[in-house]
Amino acid sequence: MEPPSLRNHETSVVALEEPLAELGRLNRRLATLVESWSQLPQLLNGRTSPLADVEETDEGYLVEIELPGVDRDDIDIDIVGRQLFVHAERKEKQRVGILRRRERTIGEFTHEVMLPGAGRGDAIEATIDAGVLTVRVPKPEHEKRRRIPIGAQSPPDAP
Numbered sequence: 001m002e003p004p005s006l007r008n009h010e011t012s013v014v015a016l017e018e019p020l021a022e023l024g025r026l027n028r029r030l031a032t033l034v035e036s037w038s039q040l041p042q043l044l045n046g047r048t049s050p051l052a053d054v055e056e057t058d059e060g061y062l063v064e065i066e067l068p069g070v071d072r073d074d075i076d077i078d079i080v081g082r083q084l085f086v087h088a089e090r091k092e093k094q095r096v097g098i099l100r101r102r103e104r105t106i107g108e109f110t111h112e113v114m115l116p117g118a119g120r121g122d123a124i125e126a127t128i129d130a131g132v133l134t135v136r137v138p139k140p141e142h143e144k145r146r147r148i149p150i151g152a153q154s155p156p157d158a159p
Contacts, residue, residue, distance in 0.1 A: 058145040060138035068131030084113040
């Protein structure tokens, strides 16, 4: 018969190995998920949606979209009714050396914005600066906010 202290020690080692083995399995599963997540743009045929902000002012709508590394000639902007479409492509650059690691996304980008109200499609302006595309969509005159002055009340006629 084994001494009680040796039996307890073996039980403790087995109890400790089980969580460590499970942790190893979880770590391998997480690595697989992270790797598959990094492949998402390729799974979507390179089409992703960049980060964007939409701001409404009294005068119109301001849409800012992050497009770092995209040339202005590779951006198309369309509007249909209240829906703004931005399509862009970040192209692969010529490399001299061997690419050892790729983290930056290349390919096509699409962003669609449903504006809260109507815009004047004939007066849209777009600029790109420091990798941020800014699209200004003015509101039609009838949708712009106007301040209504309050007139003084005329005194009642005295008899």
